[in-house]
Amino acid sequence: MELLLDWKSIGSVLATFMFVRTAILEFLPPEIYQVLKRLFSRIFSSLQPSVSIIVEEFDKSVTNEVYEAVQFYLSSQCFSSAQVLKLSRPKNSKNLTFTMDANQMLHDTFDGFKVNWSFHTVEKKSSSGILGYPTRFYQLSFHPKYKEKIHSAYIPHVMEVAKIIEFKNRERKLYTNRSSQDDYMLWTFVPFSHPSTFDTLAMDPVLKQEIKEDLIKFKNRKEFYTRVGRTWKRGYLLYGPPGTGKTSLIAAIANFLEFDIYDLELTAVMSNSQLRKLLISTSSKSVIVVEDVDCSLDLSDRKKKDGKGEVEAKEELEKSRPGGNSNNRSTVSLSGVLNFVDGLWSSCGGERLMIFTTNQKEKLDPALLRPGRMDKHINLSYCEIAAFKTLMKNYLNVEKHDLMKVAEEMLPLVKMTPADIAEVFMGCDDAADVGMKNMVDKMRKRLCCTIEEDTSIAELQMKNMEKEEDPFSENRKPVEEKEENPVAEEQTPIAEKVEAEFAKGRESNRVGSESNNKNMTDD
Numbered sequence: 211m212e213l214l215l216d217w218k219s220i221g222s223v224l225a226t227f228m229f230v231r232t233a234i235l236e237f238l239p240p241e242i243y244q245v246l247k248r249l250f251s252r253i254f255s256s257l258q259p260s261v262s263i264i265v266e267e268f269d270k271s272v273t274n275e276v277y278e279a280v281q282f283y284l285s286s287q288c289f290s291s292a293q294v295l296k297l298s299r300p301k302n303s304k305n306l307t308f309t310m311d312a313n314q315m316l317h318d319t320f321d322g323f324k325v326n327w328s329f330h331t332v333e334k335k336s337s338s339g340i341l342g343y344p345t346r347f348y349q350l351s352f353h354p355k356y357k358e359k360i361h362s363a364y365i366p367h368v369m370e371v372a373k374i375i376e377f378k379n380r381e382r383k384l385y386t387n388r389s390s391q392d393d394y395m396l397w398t399f400v401p402f403s404h405p406s407t408f409d410t411l412a413m414d415p416v417l418k419q420e421i422k423e424d425l426i427k428f429k430n431r432k433e434f435y436t437r438v439g440r441t442w443k444r445g446y447l448l449y450g451p452p453g454t455g456k457t458s459l460i461a462a463i464a465n466f467l468e469f470d471i472y473d474l475e476l477t478a479v480m481s482n483s484q485l486r487k488l489l490i491s492t493s494s495k496s497v498i499v500v501e502d503v504d505c506s507l508d509l510s511d512r513k514k515k516d517g518k519g520e521v522e523a524k525e526e527l528e529k530s531r532p533g534g535n536s537n538n539r540s541t542v543s544l545s546g547v548l549n550f551v552d553g554l555w556s557s558c559g560g561e562r563l564m565i566f567t568t569n570q571k572e573k574l575d576p577a578l579l580r581p582g583r584m585d586k587h588i589n590l591s592y593c594e595i596a597a598f599k600t601l602m603k604n605y606l607n608v609e610k611h612d613l614m615k616v617a618e619e620m621l622p623l624v625k626m627t628p629a630d631i632a633e634v635f636m637g638c639d640d641a642a643d644v645g646m647k648n649m650v651d652k653m654r655k656r657l658c659c660t661i662e663e664d665t666s667i668a669e670l671q672m673k674n675m676e677k678e679e680d681p682f683s684e685n686r687k688p689v690e691e692k693e694e695n696p697v698a699e700e701q702t703p704i705a706e707k708v709e710a711e712f713a714k715g716r717e718s719n720r721v722g723s724e725s726n727n728k729n730m731t732d733d
């Protein structure tokens with residue numbers, strides 16, 4: 211009988227509990243329900259044994275990197291489990307960021323165990339009782355039996371995930387030393403947003419693919435570089451006439467690798483030691499660029515043939531520069547630059563690509579060009595048909611056109627850089643017919659000029675040769691006789707020459723398409 215009573219009372223307790231629960235869910239405002247839920251979960255969790263780790267924002271006034279990492283990590287985790295979130299987008303950043311609000315609790319699961327994160331803000335009083343800046347910190351709580359796992363696996367996991375998220379979210383930067391006046395502000399920066407990519411780049415497709423593969427290999431070979439005892443860096447030399455896309459290629463590379471760019475103006479660097487400071491203040495995952503290196507410093511052969519030393523030669527170069535005077539003269543030397551590229555200091559940090567550009571490769575010292583310093587020599591030259599098609603697609607939004615055949619025949623005869631072609635297409639506001647007509651007109655004009663120029667050079671050479679001829683020689687022809695000759699080469703009408711050049715162009719197109727690409731060399 212007593213047992214029956216007990217079962218009855220249990221049944222009525224359960225029924226009451228169900229009734230109260232339904233009443234709470236139905237009638238209690240959700241805000242109050244949430245508060246009660248949190249209160250109960252805190253009471254229960256405080257009854258369980260737990261260990262806490264505090265991660266403060268500052269460590270002796272210096273920003274705590276772990277705090278930043280936790281912030282990144284939790285921003286990716288908190289959307290699903292935190293109750294109240296803060297939403298922000300840092301200026302110029304491409305992504306939205308969610309952060310936890312103060313006193314919020316967040317649960318995370320890792321490798322089968324649970325941990326709790328909470329965020330707090332407290333205002334600490336100084337010894338004199340004055341309230342200081344608020345101290346912000348994250349608190350990580352977990353069961354004591356997971357202490358070892360937290361230390362050896364969970365925290366490294368948080369740091370790794372944070373690194374990946376930070377890299378994806380971060381705003382890439384373009385640094386320059388051009389406007390820096392003193393040692394304290396070596397680099398100034400702006401957000402890097404150059405639109406050039408490998409898709410928009412007009413260049414030989416084989417060369418493009420080769421460069422992309424080389425970059426991918428470089429990026430994925432951290433272990434390889436460690437194994438063979440080399441610093442994780444690579445040097446490219448881009449050379450070719452102005453307007454062939456050296457700067458555009460650098461921007462495309464930085465966008466491809468998602469690296470920052472450091473644009474190093476050597477003439478603004480006062481000494482080798484300042485050069486070293488600039489180098490060690492660059493971050494990893496960056497492209498360091500020295501444009502027009504032949505114009506920056508005298509980096510020709512160190513052993514001057516005329517007996518002048520490096521310093522003397524540099525002095526001369528400085529004097530020859532506009533506004534150059536001895537007071538603000540740079541004392542950066544070739545050896546300083548060589549050390550910058552692959553000296554001991556260049557091994558600080560990692561994952562760095564150094565790119566030097568020049569219009570005159572032959573002016574550079576072989577020491578700078580050797581493998582290990584410049585690992586790849588990339589020749590960017592005048593526009594060929596594949597590059598022309600890319601520009602047509604970019605600027606005129608067409609892949610085929612009636613005038614394509616004519617342009618294709620003339621292109622090998624006229625030395626046009628991608629910049630020349632881009633300029634013509636730019637003025638056509640997407641109108642493909644106008645763009646192609648203007649292009650062909652420009653090519654014709656250039657072809658005529660080239661032929662006229664060649665003709666007058668040939669005439670001049672002929673005259674000079676005649677002047678130099680031995681006046682007593684029996685074979686010597688009088689100049690007048692040559693000028694009167696109606697079938698002389700220089701008197702062929704320009705139109706005929708253009709036609710002859712076209713024939714040459716057709717031939718060279720055929721040969722060009724058969725030849726292997728020789729524009730990128732491993733040095």
Ligand SMILES: Nc1ncnc2c1ncn2[C@@H]1O[C@H](COP(=O)(O)OP(=O)(O)OP(=O)(O)O)[C@@H](O)[C@H]1O
Pocket residue numbers: 410411412413451452453454455456457458459569627628629630632
């Ligand atoms: N290969 C290319 N693909 C697409 N656009 C190009 C290319 N080359 C040049 N251009 C166009 O021409 C302009 C000038 O090119 P860029 O500055 O890259 O040439 P450069 O070789 O670095 O010239 P310089 O040697 O004078 O510095 C660019 O803004 C771009 O619009």
